Amino acid sequence: MCQLLGMNANTPTDLNFSFTGFTQRGGRTDQHADGWGIAFFEDKGLRHFVDPQRAVDSPLADLLRRYPIHSCNVIAHIRKATQGRVALENCHPFVRELWGRYWVFAHNGDLKDFRPRLHAHFHPVGSTDSEHVFCWIMQELAKSHAGVPSVAELTLTLRELAARVAPHGTFNFLLSNGQALWAHASTQLHYLERRHPFTQAHLSDEDLSVDFSAHTQPNDRVALVVTAPLTTDETWTPMAPGELRVFVDGASA
Amino acid sequence: MCQLLGMNANTPTDLNFSFTGFTQRGGRTDQHADGWGIAFFEDKGLRHFVDPQRAVDSPLADLLRRYPIHSCNVIAHIRKATQGRVALENCHPFVRELWGRYWVFAHNGDLKDFRPRLHAHFHPVGSTDSEHVFCWIMQELAKSHAGVPSVAELTLTLRELAARVAPHGTFNFLLSNGQALWAHASTQLHYLERRHPFTQAHLSDEDLSVDFSAHTQPNDRVALVVTAPLTTDETWTPMAPGELRVFVDGASA
Numbered sequence: 001m002c003q004l005l006g007m008n009a010n011t012p013t014d015l016n017f018s019f020t021g022f023t024q025r026g027g028r029t030d031q032h033a034d035g036w037g038i039a040f041f042e043d044k045g046l047r048h049f050v051d052p053q054r055a056v057d058s059p060l061a062d063l064l065r066r067y068p069i070h071s072c073n074v075i076a077h078i079r080k081a082t083q084g085r086v087a088l089e090n091c092h093p094f095v096r097e098l099w100g101r102y103w104v105f106a107h108n109g110d111l112k113d114f115r116p117r118l119h120a121h122f123h124p125v126g127s128t129d130s131e132h133v134f135c136w137i138m139q140e141l142a143k144s145h146a147g148v149p150s151v152a153e154l155t156l157t158l159r160e161l162a163a164r165v166a167p168h169g170t171f172n173f174l175l176s177n178g179q180a181l182w183a184h185a186s187t188q189l190h191y192l193e194r195r196h197p198f199t200q201a202h203l204s205d206e207d208l209s210v211d212f213s214a215h216t217q218p219n220d221r222v223a224l225v226v227t228a229p230l231t232t233d234e235t236w237t238p239m240a241p242g243e244l245r246v247f248v249d250g251a252s253a
Numbered sequence: 254m255c256q257l258l259g260m261n262a263n264t265p266t267d268l269n270f271s272f273t274g275f276t277q278r279g280g281r282t283d284q285h286a287d288g289w290g291i292a293f294f295e296d297k298g299l300r301h302f303v304d305p306q307r308a309v310d311s312p313l314a315d316l317l318r319r320y321p322i323h324s325c326n327v328i329a330h331i332r333k334a335t336q337g338r339v340a341l342e343n344c345h346p347f348v349r350e351l352w353g354r355y356w357v358f359a360h361n362g363d364l365k366d367f368r369p370r371l372h373a374h375f376h377p378v379g380s381t382d383s384e385h386v387f388c389w390i391m392q393e394l395a396k397s398h399a400g401v402p403s404v405a406e407l408t409l410t411l412r413e414l415a416a417r418v419a420p421h422g423t424f425n426f427l428l429s430n431g432q433a434l435w436a437h438a439s440t441q442l443h444y445l446e447r448r449h450p451f452t453q454a455h456l457s458d459e460d461l462s463v464d465f466s467a468h469t470q471p472n473d474r475v476a477l478v479v480t481a482p483l484t485t486d487e488t489w490t491p492m493a494p495g496e497l498r499v500f501v502d503g504a505s506a
Contacts, residue, residue, distance in 0.1 A: 044378050045341025048301055059320050067312050088298025097349060100376035121374040121395070123353035125297050142374070 008247035012070035026055025089126035109170030185239035221250030265323035279308025342379035362423030438492035474503030
C-alpha cells in the first residue's frame with residue numbers, strides 16, 4: 001500500500017510543512033520506501049517530481065521540504081510497491097494531457113485482476129495497476145465529453161467511473177487537472193479545510209509546529225486530503241467508503 | 254531564440270559538467286533568462302524539471318548542477334521567449350505519452366504563422382509554437398505507425414515530418430523517447446562524440462575542466478548535441494541546414 005497527500009487552495013500556497021511530515025513516512029515513521037512523487041500545478045503549467053529512492057533521504061525531497069513552491073493544486077505520493085517493480089516509471093503521480101490540460105493521478109490500493117481494455121490513446125509506460133486504471137479513466141473521460149467540461153460535469157462522470165473500478169479492489173485516489181482536486185475513498189482517506197481563524201498545527205510525524213495565522217490572509221482557504229491525518233491538533237474528517245469528493249478554491253464543493 | 258542541449262549515451266551518464274556550462278547561458282554568459290527545463294530518461298521512466306526562473310540562479314538548477322542523475326538520454330533547454338508568455342506551461346522540454354512511451358521535445362527557433370491542424374489526441378497546454386508543432390509531430394507519428402516502430406523507421410518518418418515544418422521558420426529541435434535522440438538542424442546545432450581514449454575538456458562558459466578519462470570505462474560512448482559548442486578543447490561538428498541525425502548508444506547511427 002501507499003500513502004496519498006493532496007492540496008487544493010484558493011491562493012497559491014506552499015506545502016513545505018505538510019510535505020515535511022508526509023515524507024517522514026517514506027522510510028522513517030512508516031515503511032513507504034519504494035519511491036515518491038509530487039506534482040504542483042502553477043496555473044495550467046505543471047512541476048512533476050518523481051524519484052524511486054526513499055523520500056526520507058532523497059536529495060530532491062530534501063530540496064522540496066525547504067524550497068517553497070506555491071500552488072493551488074498539489075498531489076503527492078509515497079510508494080510501497082504491491083504491483084510493478086521499484087522503478088522510476090512506476091512512481092506516482094502519473095501525468096497525461098487531455099483537452100490541452102495536464103491531468104495528475106495518484107493511487108493508494110491494489111486492483112487485483114483488473115485490467116480494463118485500453119483501446120484509445122492512453123497507454124501505461126510502467127507496469128502498475130494504478131497507471132493502467134489512470135489511462136482507462138482518461139480514455140473514458142475523453143469518450144464522455146467532447147471538450148473540457150465543467151468541474152461539476154467532470155465530478156458526475158468521475159463518480160460513475162470510480163464506482164465501476166471500486167468493486168475490483170482498494171481504490172483510494174487523488175486526481176487534479178489544475179482546476180479542482182478530486183478525491184475518492186475506498187478504505188482510508190481524510191480531509192481538512194483550513195480557513196480563518198487560522199491556528200497552530202503540530203505534525204504527527206515530526207516535532208514541528210507552524211502557526212498558520214502568521215502566514216495567511218483572512219480570505220485564504222486550503223483543503224488537504226491525506227491517507228492518515230498529518231497533524232495532531234486539527235480535526236480531520238474521514239471519508240466514507242465509495243465517497244468521491246471534489247475540492248475547488250480550498251473547500252469541498 | 255533559445256538554446257538546446259541533448260545527450261545520448263550507451264551507459265547511464267551524468268550531465269553535471271555540461272549542464273553547469275549550459276545553464277550559465279541562462280542569464281550570465283548569455284541572455285536566455287525566460288525559463289529552463291531538462292528531462293532525463295531512466296529506462297522508460299522520466300524525470301522532468303521545468304522552471305520559469307533564470308537557470309543561473311534557480312535553486313532547482315543549482316541542485317541539478319551538483320546532484321548526479323545518470324541517464325542515457327537527456328534533453329535540456331534554456332528559453333528566451335519569442336512566442337508565448339514567460340510561464341511554467343511554456344517551458345521546454347515538453348512531454349507526451351505515445352504507444353506506452355514518453356516522448357520529450359525541445360525546440361530552438363521560431364515558426365511564424367505555422368499552426369498545423371490538431372485533429373487527434375495531442376493538444377498544447379501552453380501557447381508556444383513549439384508545443385503546437387510537437388503535438389502535430391506526435392499526431393503524425395501516431396497516424397504513420399500502428400505501434401512503436403524501430404528507431405530506423407522512426408527516423409525515416411521524422412525526416413519527412415521535419416521537412417514539412419522546416420520551410421515555415423527556424424526549426425532546430427531535439428526529440429527522444431528514451432531509445433534514441435533525434436536532432437534536427439535548421440540554423441545552428443553542433444554535435445560531439447566522446448569515446449575512448451577520453452581526454453580533458455574545458456567549459457566555454459565557466460572556468461571548469463574535467464578529465465573524462467578518470468570517470469569513464471573504455472567502452473563508454475557519449476554523444477552531445479548543443480546549439481553552440483560547450484567546450485573549448487574538443488572538436489564539435491556543425492550540422493547542416495535540413496539535417497536530421499539520430500544518436501543511439503552514444504553514437505550517430
